[in-house]
Amino acid sequence: MKTLVWATATLFAVTSSALAQDTRTVTDDLGNVVEIPVTPQRIVVSRSDCLATPLIELGAPLIGAGSMQDDRFNNGKPFIRGATALYGTQFDADLVDIGFINQPDPEIIAALEPDLILIAAWAADNYDQLSAIAPTYAAACFDPPLKEWLATLADLVGMTAEHDRLMASYTFKLANTRAVFADRIGDPADVSVVFADPFDEGIYVADDYGTFTVVADDLGLSRITATDLGMLTDNGNLSFELVEELDADFIFSSHQSFFGQPPSHQMEVWRSNVPGFDDLLHAPRNNQLVIVDRSLVRAFAVDGLNTMLAVLTSQIAERDFVPLAE
Amino acid sequence: MSTTTLIGFGGRLALRVPYRAALVSLGLTFAIIGVLTWSLMTGSYPLDSTQVWATLFGNSPSDTASTVVWEFRFPRTLVALLVGAFLALSGAALQYVTRNPLADPSLVGVSQGAALVVVSVTILAPGMGSYLRPILAFGGSLAVAALILLASSSRRGGDTLRFILMGIGVAALISSFTSALLTYGDIDRAMSALGWLAGSVHSVGWDEVRWLSVTAFFVIPAFMAAARPLSAIRFGEDVATGLGIRVRMARWGLIILAVALAATAVAAVGALGFVGLVAPHLARRLAHSGVGMHLVLTGLTGALLVGLADFAGRAAFAPIQIPAGLVTAIIGVPVFVALILRTQARSQL
Known part of the structure; x- marks a missing residue:
């Protein structure tokens, strides 16, 4: 009898400790002090790009995410910006659509009974509502450098080990790629690259252009930035009249598959806004203008870094190109 | 038109109530209660009516x-109703004061001023919260409204046309800055x-309810008291002066009240347009009445309009x-176009 009582008591103690979640206190990017589970089991996020996509890559227990919808992508069904393009991820019974990324439906979130909610700091006007459901962390996820944010997010959801494993694979591939660049080019700093997207208002150039910036800098390429071009902020539209300032060995530009815009559309945008650009600039004149999917450039995932690494390697180091004359 | 007159505050407040208008206001009130009930019962979270009633009476499942009921549905619906009433009353006052049927809170830059500040902060200082x-x-x-009011008043006093033109000009300038951002x-x-x-109104809570309720407590009685000068002003400055109204003071006082209501509403839910323009016209077409009763009908119409809009949205x-x-x-x-066309058709017959 005594043994039975001890066994029951022990079982109860073990079960109770498993059910009660360990928590820790963190301060979010709006200054809110939040007590969050050390290893959350039911995560809901408002943003699909900088929050849902990296969590899906990590294999975190994500049960709800904000969506976008456009007739020209994913057969018109709601999609997760980033993850749907990268992994083909769809909403289903295990990953519920909670509404538009900037205006999620709080009742759907409440029904999911999450233990952690992550939202964007610049779209946190519903913070009080969401905090009534579960601990809510507002993240300025676009502000820190990409690699720093991925590490921060992994730490928030208690998956640092998985993040480190993913980053180790990228670091390994980066080391191999550097060897390829050394073999074919010598000093990568001799190669100049710029990421530029023409719009009606001018040619958009930024200091930080997602995975392109990270990988180009990791490889040691010479990157032309908005700051280099004398812009007042870290991004902006360069006047079409100053297009020659973009002259570089390679120009990278992006098309948006989720807006139904194939690469040919982006080439047409270049032609219509900068007539004769393919004679004017070295890169397009020598077939060194590269159009990549913006979902890849803006991917908040280690997988995005790996893919961008492959793109830059194949386009720059694994083929012959015509260097820009000094 | 059969009427009765309600008199209060020692005769300082008199409300002539045509029976039809009284019936319409009663109907609008029931409709608003219906929207409130319907809103509490409906949502993405699965709750049947029994569970909602149980929750309201403290026996939540x-x-x-x-x-869901107390923090999301209830305050949201109350804010929608209050904001609708505020914007509608603001629009009605501005239409009377300017004697312009197209006047609404955007005419005095309320929406544009709020929009510029909010867009600036969201884009340039997102960390501010x-x-x-x-x-x-x-x-x-308030800043933009004050700018328009100051710029449109001269030593000879405010001029309605000058006020309207200045409002349109300044509002357009402010909007261009917002568009650039x-x-x-x-x-x-x-x-x-x-x-x-x-x-x-998706993110409002009880703070907004409290804020709007306090404003309503102070400003709406003042609006009702303003029915008498408004009645005179709508016949023109000369007639109003002849009736003993201090026109300049009454006009600016009413504009300030209208700005206060609209600014409070916009601050709570954002630049919710169109209600201030359309609600006074809808109310007028639902029942003809004097100014005081028209303001009551306008407030109820605005509340119903935004309450329904939020529920549908x-x-x-x-x-989504x-x-x-x-x-x-x-x-x-x-609805607005249909009412105008119906009125035209009747007048042609």
């Missing part, structure tokens, strides 16, 4: 149900600001939340 939006929006509304700002932050610009395409401002336009414009 779960903590989540209590949160969304919870500051209402305060900033209120400040922006939305065009050149970060796309995701601009999208966040656009949600607010469309006028949405939240339930029609869930989980359609901003109430878009729905008020979608519901209101056809």
Whole structure:
């Protein structure tokens, strides 16, 4: 009898400790002090790009995410910006659509009974509502450098080990790629690259252009930035009249598959806004203008870094190109 | 027209009530109660009417149900109703004062001032925090409204046409700054600001209810008391002066009241347009009455319009939340046009 009582008591103690979640206190990017589970089991996020996509890559227990919808992508069904393009991820019974990324439906979130909610700091006007459901962390996820944010997010959801494993694979591939660049080019700093997207208002150039910036800098390429071009902020539209300032060995530009815009559309945008650009600039004149999917450039995932690494390697180091004359 | 007259405050407040108008206001009140009830019963979270009633009377089936009813549905619906009444009353006052049937709160820059400040903060200083939006929006509304009022008043006093033109000009200038920020700002932050610009009650809570209720407590009685000068002013300055109204003081007083109501509403839910323009006309077509009763009908019509718009926006395409401002336009414009066409047809017969 005594043994039975001890066994029951022990079982109860073990079960109770498993059910009660360990928590820790963190301060979010709006200054809110939040007590969050050390290893959350039911995560809901408002943003699909900088929050849902990296969590899906990590294999975190994500049960709800904000969506976008456009007739020209994913057969018109709601999609997760980033993850749907990268992994083909769809909403289903295990990953519920909670509404538009900037205006999620709080009742759907409440029904999911999450233990952690992550939202964007610049779209946190519903913070009080969401905090009534579960601990809510507002993240300025676009502000820190990409690699720093991925590490921060992994730490928030208690998956640092998985993040480190993913980053180790990228670091390994980066080391191999550097060897390829050394073999074919010598000093990568001799190669100049710029990421530029023409719009009606001018040619958009930024200091930080997602995975392109990270990988180009990791490889040691010479990157032309908005700051280099004398812009007042870290991004902006360069006047079409100053297009020659973009002259570089390679120009990278992006098309948006989720807006139904194939690469040919982006080439047409270049032609219509900068007539004769393919004679004017070295890169397009020598077939060194590269159009990549913006979902890849803006991917908040280690997988995005790996893919961008492959793109830059194949386009720059694994083929012959015509260097820009000094 | 059969009427009765309600007299209060020692005769200082007299409200002539035609029976039809009284019946219409009663109908609108029941409709508003219906919208409130319907809104409490409906949503993405599965709750039947028994569970909602149990929650309202303190026997909630779960903590989540209590949160959904008390923290989401109830304050949201109350704010929609109050904001609708505020914007409608503001529009009615401005239409009377300017004697311009197209006047609404955007004429005095309330929406544009709030929009500029909120968009600036969202795009240029996103770390400042969304919870500051209402305060900033209120400040922006008052600043731009004050600018227009000051610029349009001269030593000889305010002129209605000058006021309207100055309002249109300054509002257009402010809007161009806002457009520039939305065009050149970060796309995701601009999208966040656009949600607010469309006028949405999706994130309001009891703070907004309290804030709007306190404003209503002080400003709406003043509006009712203003029925007498408004009645005179709508016949023109000379007639009003002849009736003993201090026209200049009454006009600016009413404009300030209208600005205060609209600024409070915009600060709570964003730039929710169209209600201030359309509600006074809808109310007038529902029942003819004197100014005081018309203000009552206008307030009720505005409340019903925004209450319905919010309910439709939240339930029609869930989980997508359609901003109430878009729905008020979608519901209101056809109703408005139909009423005008029906009135024209009757007058031709």
